[in-house]
Amino acid sequence: MKVFLLQISAFLLFGGGIHCQASTRRLTFVVKEASYTRLCSTKNILTVNGQFPGPTIYAKKGETIIVDVYNRGKENVTIHWHGVSMPRYPWTDGPEYITQCPIQPGSKFSQKIILSSEEGTLWWHAHSDWTRATVHGAIIVYPKNGTKYPFPKPSAEVPIILGQWWKSDVNAVRDEGLATGADPNASDSLLINGQPGDLYPCSKSSTFKLTVDHGKTYLLRIINAALQEALFFSIAKHKMTVVGIDGSYTKPLTQDYITIYPGQTFDVLLEANQRLDHYYMAAKTYSIAPVAQNFYDNTTTTAIVQYRGYYTPSSPPSLPHFPAYNDTNASVQVMASLRSLADAEHPSNVPLSPSTKLIYTISVNSFLCPNNSCAGPNGTRLSASINNISFQSPTIDILQAYYYNISGVYGDKFPSVPPLVFDFTADYLPLEYQTPEIGTEVRVVEYNSTVEIVFQGTNLVSGTHHPMHLHGYRFYLVGWGFGNFDKNRDPLRYNLVDPPLQSTISVPTNGWVAIRFEASNPGMLQALMSSIKKNP
Ligand SMILES: *[C@@H]1O[C@H](CO)[C@@H](O)[C@H](O)[C@H]1NC(C)=O
Ligand SMILES: *[C@@H]1O[C@H](CO)[C@@H](O)[C@H](O)[C@H]1NC(C)=O
Ligand SMILES: *[C@@H]1O[C@H](CO)[C@@H](O)[C@H](O)[C@H]1NC(C)=O
Ligand SMILES: *[C@@H]1O[C@H](CO)[C@@H](O)[C@H](O)[C@H]1NC(C)=O
Ligand SMILES: *[C@@H]1O[C@H](CO)[C@@H](O)[C@H](O)[C@H]1NC(C)=O
Ligand SMILES: *[C@@H]1O[C@H](CO)[C@@H](O)[C@H](O)[C@H]1NC(C)=O
Ligand SMILES: *[C@@H]1O[C@H](CO)[C@@H](O)[C@H](O)[C@H]1NC(C)=O
Ligand SMILES: *[C@@H]1O[C@H](CO)[C@@H](O)[C@H](O)[C@H]1NC(C)=O
Ligand SMILES: *[C@@H]1O[C@H](CO)[C@@H](O)[C@H](O)[C@H]1NC(C)=O
Ligand SMILES: *[C@@H]1O[C@H](CO)[C@@H](O)[C@H](O)[C@H]1NC(C)=O
Numbered sequence: 202m203k204v205f206l207l208q209i210s211a212f213l214l215f216g217g218g219i220h221c222q223a224s225t226r227r228l229t230f231v232v233k234e235a236s237y238t239r240l241c242s243t244k245n246i247l248t249v250n251g252q253f254p255g256p257t258i259y260a261k262k263g264e265t266i267i268v269d270v271y272n273r274g275k276e277n278v279t280i281h282w283h284g285v286s287m288p289r290y291p292w293t294d295g296p297e298y299i300t301q302c303p304i305q306p307g308s309k310f311s312q313k314i315i316l317s318s319e320e321g322t323l324w325w326h327a328h329s330d331w332t333r334a335t336v337h338g339a340i341i342v343y344p345k346n347g348t349k350y351p352f353p354k355p356s357a358e359v360p361i362i363l364g365q366w367w368k369s370d371v372n373a374v375r376d377e378g379l380a381t382g383a384d385p386n387a388s389d390s391l392l393i394n395g396q397p398g399d400l401y402p403c404s405k406s407s408t409f410k411l412t413v414d415h416g417k418t419y420l421l422r423i424i425n426a427a428l429q430e431a432l433f434f435s436i437a438k439h440k441m442t443v444v445g446i447d448g449s450y451t452k453p454l455t456q457d458y459i460t461i462y463p464g465q466t467f468d469v470l471l472e473a474n475q476r477l478d479h480y481y482m483a484a485k486t487y488s489i490a491p492v493a494q495n496f497y498d499n500t501t502t503t504a505i506v507q508y509r510g511y512y513t514p515s516s517p518p519s520l521p522h523f524p525a526y527n528d529t530n531a532s533v534q535v536m537a538s539l540r541s542l543a544d545a546e547h548p549s550n551v552p553l554s555p556s557t558k559l560i561y562t563i564s565v566n567s568f569l570c571p572n573n574s575c576a577g578p579n580g581t582r583l584s585a586s587i588n589n590i591s592f593q594s595p596t597i598d599i600l601q602a603y604y605y606n607i608s609g610v611y612g613d614k615f616p617s618v619p620p621l622v623f624d625f626t627a628d629y630l631p632l633e634y635q636t637p638e639i640g641t642e643v644r645v646v647e648y649n650s651t652v653e654i655v656f657q658g659t660n661l662v663s664g665t666h667h668p669m670h671l672h673g674y675r676f677y678l679v680g681w682g683f684g685n686f687d688k689n690r691d692p693l694r695y696n697l698v699d700p701p702l703q704s705t706i707s708v709p710t711n712g713w714v715a716i717r718f719e720a721s722n723p724g725m726l727q728a729l730m731s732s733i734k735k736n737p
């Protein structure tokens with residue numbers, strides 16, 4: 202139950218898509234089912250090349266790679282390059298019915314990945330329904346020849362992919378949620394690199410282990426590939442230093458834990474500077490939902506950091522300390538402290554006086570069902586909206602409709618401000634506000650305009666946090682706060698000097714964020730709200 206909204210297009214300028222390089226590398230992705238056993242039971246999952254998590258793509262900054270995708274599965278899929286801006290080339294970025302039609306079973310489609318300014322960790326995932334639960338992998342973008350990391354070269358680099366596992370078929374879980382109108386079932390476990398870890402049944406022998414040498418530093422490339430869960434991630438007795446997010450570098454930020462939202466990627470340095478032993482690295486969900494109900498996955502996934510040497514390890518290894526599962530202050534800590542490098546080699550280009558200012562409310566909604574027969578709150582069906590419009594997916598992709606001037610696929614009346622202004626984050630809100638309109642509306646922005654979007658969370662149905670992700674752009678996170686955005690006071694506190702450059706942020710629980718970017722990449726700019734769970 203994904204809800205996406207706000208597609209933006211400006212003039213499309215074609216013919217700029219020639220990216221010849223001496224040798225464009227080609228990779229082969231065969232999407233097919235494979236049998237995997239987790240939590241004492243076996244099922245078929247959709248994979249790329251039979252691998253779960255899927256293969257890592259290694260690239261250099263600025264490189265173009267072609268991925269030949271063969272769909273040997275039973276359902277439509279597309280592969281999306283998450284966090285890649287794809288300058289002037291939205292056509293193979295993946296979102297189905299937004300920039301392209303899906304790849305049907307038995308067919309092949311070559312998808313070009315055009316890397317430009319990104320450097321660090323990104324990821325790829327399937328972009329059709331819940332296929333991304335198992336069809337995903339890392340993209341590692343190294344500095345160009347002759348340039349370096351803005352930190353000492355680590356001894357080794359390790360992808361840490363956080364995920365979720367359902368014992369049931371993921372499509373059955375999704376279908377059940379759609380049929381009943383309730384939150385789909387929470388997953389049965391969280392995963393680190395495809396493994397639940399020591400704290401789950403039948404899992405101990407395959408727990409992911411990272412062997413380290415005392416005194417060395419490791420670069421963890423952490424990806425939250427979970428469908429829904431915002432995760433706290435920490436390593437027992439070790440600090441982590443964040444040096445990058447979403448494929449751009451940050452000033453070093455030393456933390457006991459990070460909060461990583463679905464879709465985000467972090468580059469984190471781990472110094473192996475503790476007593477020779479085994480230590481757990483672990484992840485668990487941040488959620489404001491009541492603890493006793495099955496609204497979110499309340500389990501803890503672990504992997505082991507093991508020092509090389511001769512010693513008797515602690516058994517079990519020590520677990521990291523986590524904030525309380527519902528600690529909203531903790532959920533914003535990293536966001537509140539991250540700063541971009543903003544130096545000569547990594548300049549900040551944040552627009553100082555945006556020409557277009559938009560305010561978008563993000564709400565969880567409910568639709569009435571006949572005789573209150575749905576399984577959402579009070580017999581309703583859960584949904585989500587931006588500015589009170591719940592996105593209806595078209596059957597022809599919007600970019601194609603734009604290109605060929607096909608009318609009736611989408612409208613261009615997406616409101617720039619909330620159609621109704623109320624105390625968005627009040628404890629009690631009128632029930633009649635809960636039902637949104639339905640539509641496929643697009644907001645058109647002028648090419649090269651500078652845009653500010655304030656995403657304002659509301660407390661309708663559930664005032665939870667909302668991960669937001671834009672395609673085709675990375676944006677500067679210039680401000681955030683709890684409560685209602687104040688257009689007179691809050692902009693005075695914006696960080697216009699060294700705001701972090703990201704492609705995925707989370708609107709805090711009953712709060713807001715402000716982002717800015719230059720609309721210089723024509724195409725369909727899509728804001729994705731990752732899910733309508735009580736704890737998306
Ligand atoms: C798969 O994609 C094709 C082409 O867009 C579409 O006609 C078909 O309905 C899709 N099938 C499903 C099950 O969504
Ligand atoms: C970059 O360096 C690698 C290893 O030193 C070399 O194999 C490769 O050809 C170089 N690439 C370019 C574009 O110079
Ligand atoms: C969802 O959870 C309920 C309650 O535990 C269970 O009865 C149902 O079978 C689950 N659905 C799926 C698709 O696993
Ligand atoms: C986790 O959630 C289940 C319900 O799904 C509940 O029974 C259990 O008490 C919860 N455990 C913890 C540690 O909160
Ligand atoms: C967090 O959960 C605890 C235990 O479930 C509860 O007592 C507390 O009120 C919750 N805090 C917030 C801010 O919801
Ligand atoms: C969160 O932070 C605010 C302001 O710093 C403080 O008033 C509040 O008590 C904190 N809440 C928790 C649960 O720590
Ligand atoms: C709703 O309930 C009424 C009375 O129980 C019944 O007559 C009617 O058929 C129900 N409607 C639907 C759509 O189920
Ligand atoms: C696009 O279609 C509309 C009507 O559907 C028409 O008025 C307009 O001239 C067309 N534009 C182009 C560029 O073909
Ligand atoms: C959303 O639109 C519906 C239909 O017009 C209306 O009933 C509802 O009050 C609106 N809610 C908000 C928050 O604007
Ligand atoms: C848009 O901006 C780019 C880069 O700043 C510039 O090269 C181009 O001429 C501008 N185009 C228009 C139509 O303003």
Ligand SMILES: *[C@@H]1O[C@H](CO)[C@@H](O)[C@H](O)[C@H]1NC(C)=O
Nearest residue numbers: 567578579581632635662663
């Ligand atoms: C459910 O109904 C009760 C009683 O009308 C109301 O107080 C509550 O807010 C409703 N909850 C939702 C989520 O609609």
Ligand SMILES: [Cu+2]
Nearest residue numbers: 282283284672
């Ligand atoms: Cu994306």
